Amino acid sequence: MMATVSITSNEGALYSASAVLEVSATNTNLEYNQPPLRIKQAGQQVGAASIRIEDRYPDIELIETDQIAPAGKYEIAV
Template sequence: MTAISTKSNEGALVITTNDGHLDSASAVLLLKATNPEYNQPVLHIKQAGEHGGAASIRIDDQNPDIEFVETDQIAPAEKYEIAVQSDKLQINGRNASDTSFETIAVFQRRAVGGNIGLGTTSQFGAGQGVIAIANASVAPSVNPADGGILLVEDGALMYRGSKGTVTRIAPA
């Protein structure tokens, strides 16, 4: 059963459902913009608060996440999510076999380590306030046009500059 109600003392519209099993692609509330000639937001939130303390969007869930799927691409391309899992905020991308997400970046709250991981979720060496970088799966072979590339190769921290110079900053 689905019920729509209001909370007059809170100014909220409440949609509640307990209709049983829903397919993973289903949702309690579905918003559609069906005119392909216009590129407009489907949901636009305007908040009149003056103090900036309230969240415009809040998700209360055991494993909250937001998934982004670019629908004009072929799977597994262009599927990403922002997820919270075990005190970690993660940015994930769909894996090559389209069976799960792989972590691109992870951020821990300061109270549980304050670490940042690129390509890794747990390789922090028992450190706190550290940045961990996974080994590059393929080292760069082309020079960046403007700037440089920082990478880890076999545990060593490397830098490739715009003129092609590769410098080992720190050994493994």
């Protein structure tokens, strides 16, 4: 049996920089290594993807919020 959480949006087309799912956290303690999202793979077999994106044009953007654009912006695109 596989445990799965599925989030489906039926709001139609998004005409702005909206997201279907947003994970937001405020770390007021300033303690090290407390991410708002953590993915742990506990399987016994190797080779499974931890993150999989299925899209016509997959794109990942990494943005350092303490930098002035375009510094601190990195993109992984296919």
